[in-house]
Amino acid sequence: MGLFRQWFDRDKFKDIFRTHWEPFKKTFSRYQSARYDEAVQKMLGCGDPENGYAIYICSKCGGEQKKVPFSCKSCFCLSCAKVYTDQWAARIKAILFPGVAYRHTVLTIQDELRIYFYRNADLLSELMKAGVKCLEDTMGTVFRRSVRGGYIVVVQTNGRSGSYNPHLHIIMTSGGLAESSQGFDANQK
Structure with a gap:
């Protein structure tokens, strides 16, 4: 552009x-x-x-x-948000573990349920917890035992069209720590 x-x-x-x-x-x-x-x-x-x-x-x-x-340095501003986002990404990159594969996962909710989140924004915190629980359960199924992954969860409340569409962007480890072992179980599928 x-x-x-x-x-x-x-x-x-x-x-x-x-x-x-x-x-x-x-x-x-x-x-x-x-x-x-x-x-x-x-x-x-x-x-x-x-x-x-x-x-x-x-x-x-x-x-x-x-x-x-001077710029406003607001994450709401189209000009300043780019800088804000780049700095956030650099901070996240610095805390990721080297040698561990990560996946970007997006979880959303049905249209019919969005009104409840719109009316009660406190539910967004519960949505984040439920998203992690869902992925933990999925990894448990894949590995056939309880595995604890690593997650960075960001909630976004609008879709590309600008409509209210609460969804989660999750950076997750591709695998995790099994409670029964000391090592990291990787899922490279």
Whole structure:
């Protein structure tokens, strides 16, 4: 994607929020909170010199100056989220065990059940626990004994279309520690 296209998409995203954020909150009252307002306002102000900037001056001639607006550093912002995501991925990569194979697994719930999670966000924590339990049970079936895997679980509440679709992204070990042995049982299937 070209640089122009990236900036065009970011501006369009901001325009959507400038135009529709207030009416959206009136329709969906759960978003009427300072937390959501703050995230949206930070994103809208990202890269605006009125919110602060740094001036860089050429050290050779002293004449050429470049004003660079500050970013918002919000994970909600299309510009800053990329940096945030890359930093998160680097932190996760640093804690993964070398030599262990990992798998990315996605678990979701039926359409008919989504309304319960929408109405009670505390259920998302239980969804994460149930997802790990499901994978533990599956590994137990594959290995024919109880195996404890390693998991990094992230809940995402929207799908690609932007609709409410709570689902889990799980980075899991391809195998695990069997309670009956000291070693790591690998599943490379």
